[in-house]
Amino acid sequence: MVERFELYGYWRSSAAYRVRIALNLKGLEYEQVPVHLARDGGEQHRPQFHEISPQAQVPVLRHGARLIRQSMAIIEYLDEVHPAPPLLPAVSRDRARVRALAMVVACDIHPLNNLRVTRYLERELGANEAQRLAWMQHWMALGLEGLEAQVADHPSTGDFCEGEAPTMADCCLVPQLYNARRYGMDLTAWPTLLRIEANCMALGAFQDAAPEAQPDAP
Amino acid sequence: MVERFELYGYWRSSAAYRVRIALNLKGLEYEQVPVHLARDGGEQHRPQFHEISPQAQVPVLRHGARLIRQSMAIIEYLDEVHPAPPLLPAVSRDRARVRALAMVVACDIHPLNNLRVTRYLERELGANEAQRLAWMQHWMALGLEGLEAQVADHPSTGDFCEGEAPTMADCCLVPQLYNARRYGMDLTAWPTLLRIEANCMALGAFQDAAPEAQPDAP
Numbered sequence: 001m002v003e004r005f006e007l008y009g010y011w012r013s014s015a016a017y018r019v020r021i022a023l024n025l026k027g028l029e030y031e032q033v034p035v036h037l038a039r040d041g042g043e044q045h046r047p048q049f050h051e052i053s054p055q056a057q058v059p060v061l062r063h064g065a066r067l068i069r070q071s072m073a074i075i076e077y078l079d080e081v082h083p084a085p086p087l088l089p090a091v092s093r094d095r096a097r098v099r100a101l102a103m104v105v106a107c108d109i110h111p112l113n114n115l116r117v118t119r120y121l122e123r124e125l126g127a128n129e130a131q132r133l134a135w136m137q138h139w140m141a142l143g144l145e146g147l148e149a150q151v152a153d154h155p156s157t158g159d160f161c162e163g164e165a166p167t168m169a170d171c172c173l174v175p176q177l178y179n180a181r182r183y184g185m186d187l188t189a190w191p192t193l194l195r196i197e198a199n200c201m202a203l204g205a206f207q208d209a210a211p212e213a214q215p216d217a218p
Numbered sequence: 219m220v221e222r223f224e225l226y227g228y229w230r231s232s233a234a235y236r237v238r239i240a241l242n243l244k245g246l247e248y249e250q251v252p253v254h255l256a257r258d259g260g261e262q263h264r265p266q267f268h269e270i271s272p273q274a275q276v277p278v279l280r281h282g283a284r285l286i287r288q289s290m291a292i293i294e295y296l297d298e299v300h301p302a303p304p305l306l307p308a309v310s311r312d313r314a315r316v317r318a319l320a321m322v323v324a325c326d327i328h329p330l331n332n333l334r335v336t337r338y339l340e341r342e343l344g345a346n347e348a349q350r351l352a353w354m355q356h357w358m359a360l361g362l363e364g365l366e367a368q369v370a371d372h373p374s375t376g377d378f379c380e381g382e383a384p385t386m387a388d389c390c391l392v393p394q395l396y397n398a399r400r401y402g403m404d405l406t407a408w409p410t411l412l413r414i415e416a417n418c419m420a421l422g423a424f425q426d427a428a429p430e431a432q433p434d435a436p
Contacts, residue, residue, distance in 0.1 A: 054367035055326065055360070066311050069368075070325065072290075073317035080310040092298040093284050099291035103324075107288065108273065111329035120356065125343050138338065142273070149272035150287075 005030035006062040008052055010037045011214035014110060014175035015071040016059040020214075021171045022075045024205035026082045030061075034216035039119055072106050075168050087168045098162045101150060101169035105176045109143035113179065136183045144180065147173070148190040157192065159199045166200060174200050178211065223248035224280040226270055228255045229432035232328060232393035233289040234277040238432075239389045240293045242423035244300045248279075252434035257337055290324050293386050305386045316380045319368060319387035323394045327361035331397065354401045362398065365391070366408040375410065377417045384418060392418050396429065 005023065007030050009016030023030050035058050036043045043049060044056040052060050053069060061068040061077070068074045079087045088095045111117070113136050121127035121135060151157045161169035177197050180187060187194055200206045211217055223241065225248050227234030241248050253276050254261045261267060262274040270278050271287060279286045279295070286292045297305045306313045329335070331354050339345035339353060369375045379387035395415050398405060405412055418424045429435055 055322070055364035057326075063311075066314075068311075068314045068318065070318040070321040072325070073314050073321055076317055077310055077314040080313065092295055093281075093286075095298065096284075096286045096291050096295040099294055100286065100288040103288040103291055104273070106321075107290070107325055107329050108275075111325050112335065117330065120353075121343065124352070124356075125339065125345055125349060127343055131343060134342070135338075138342075146273035 003028075004062075004064060006033055007031070008033045008035050008049075008060040008062070009058045009214075010035055011211045011217040013037060013058050014179050015057075015106075017175035017178070017209055017211060018071045018171045019059045019061065019074050020209035021166075021174065021206055022078050022087060022168070024209050025085060025087065025166060025171075025203075026078055028078070028082060032215055034214075036216070037115060039115060072102065072168075075171060079168070085165065087166070087171065089162055089167065094156060094162060097156060098167045098169045101147060101161050102172040104143050104147050104150070105172035108146065109139055109176060110179075112139040133183060137185055140176070140180045140183070140185060144176070144187070144190050144193060148193055151196070152192040157196075160196055166203070166205075170196065170200050173197065174206055221246075222280075222282060224251055225249070226251045226253050226267075226278040226280070227276045227432075228253055229429045229435040231255060231276050232397045233275075233324075235393035235396070235427055235429060236289045236324075236389045237277045237279065237292050238427035239384075239392065239424055240296050240305060240386070242427050243303060243305065243384055243389075243421075244296055246296070246300060250433055252432075254434070255333060257333060290320065290386075293389060297386070303383065305384070305389065307380055307385065312374060312380060315374060316385045316387045319365060319379050320390040322361050322365050322368070323390035326364065327357055327394060328397075330357040351401060355403055358394070358398045358401070358403060362394070362405070362408050362411060366411055369414070370410040375414075378414055384421070384423075388414065388418050391415065392424055 005028055007019060009032060035049060052067060059071055059074060061074045068077050075087060088098055118132045121132055151161055156162050158164045160166050161173060173193060174197055177187060177193065223246055225237060227250060253267060267274065270285060277289055277292060279292045286295050293305060306316055336350045339350055369379055374380050376382045378384050379391060391411060392415055395405060395411065
């Protein structure tokens with residue numbers, strides 16, 4: 001039986017982008033089901049998507065009959081069912097470091113930068129465009145500063161966030177830097193992150209996962 | 219050699235509360251190092267805490283010479299180095315479900331409700347007290363609704379979020395419901411969550427982790 005993966009995603013969703021990188025690093029074939037996210041009337045709110053995601057969120061991975069939600073849970077799942085190449089190191093203390101770096105993006109930055117959040121700021125708190133941009137940049141800068149502090153000069157950091165092969169942390173870092181550029185940020189304050197990003201972007205798995213390379217990109 | 223765990227936390231931090239539950243469920247002894255979080259001049263911003271957490275966040279677990287940051291990474295770590303009793307199920311698809319439920323709290327709710335976030339709303343966007351309360355309740359309601367939808371009538375749900383023993387998902391759920399009550403929310407719309415919470419709170423591991431039971435509680 002051919003293994004079948006379907007990824008409900010959106011070209012510019014940075015959480016979907018993480019999962020695309022992970023699937024590509026594992027060399028797994030998958031079909032994309034684009035869900036067009038939009039400020040108003042986006043496809044994520046359609047009734048037929050509710051069963052896929054009761055929270056109207058991408059990504060969701062369908063593996064056979066099983067739906068897996070939440071990008072970090074999806075990546076852990078892929079690493080368990082397809083262990084090679086690994087996206088987490090072999091030793092628990094190193095695995096903890098990789099997960100903690102990934103969580104800086106997944107818990108400390110990205111949830112604050114979601115579309116639904118800036119929309120709330122605009123609608124409920126009257127935030128104008130400049131204030132919304134400042135909001136985006138504020139949380140990204142704080143988080144990226146924290147990430148840089150944890151990878152610069154750390155003995156475990158190599159060509160990638162942890163050692164000499166990409167891990168879950170790199171799957172999160174690259175989409176986050178993409179998003180930071182999209183919002184006009186100057187990234188030169190974080191040279192280690194930029195060095196790691198360049199090493200990632202030399203790999204086909206990362207290139208093929210880029211937003212502009214997706215079928216639903218305009 | 220006696221194994222030594224130190225937990226940098228704060229009695230009311232819901233991320234620290236998650237880790238206390240996990241340590242208690244594992245039956246691990248640990249020393250608490252309270253970090254008094256505050257809106258202004260909190261101990262998390264002191265220079266001596268910077269090395270512990272460059273992001274000025276709790277919890278951080280010290281295990282021997284190793285610092286582990288980020289509550290979800292800490293719980294995964296504990297589950298790897300002390301596998302019994304497990305905080306994740308044995309089968310990957312069930313593990314993915316537990317992680318995804320935990321991430322609803324850890325990624326979709328809690329990051330938006332952090333002290334630093336409401337402080338930003340107040341300072342930079344002029345949000346008044348009623349607006350800050352509405353913000354807190356909005357994200358909690360959305361996330362808890364999503365959680366309820368994913369546990370109610372799901373065949374894997376048992377006395378706990380997954381099956382008949384507490385997992386990482388319950389470690390996240392209970393502190394989140396505590397926090398929701400703190401902000402005056404009516405939780406009756408989510409009966410499955412309340413049923414699971416009651417089962418958790420019947421256990422000493424959860425009772426002993428409660429904010430009011432901590433040495434730094436006022």
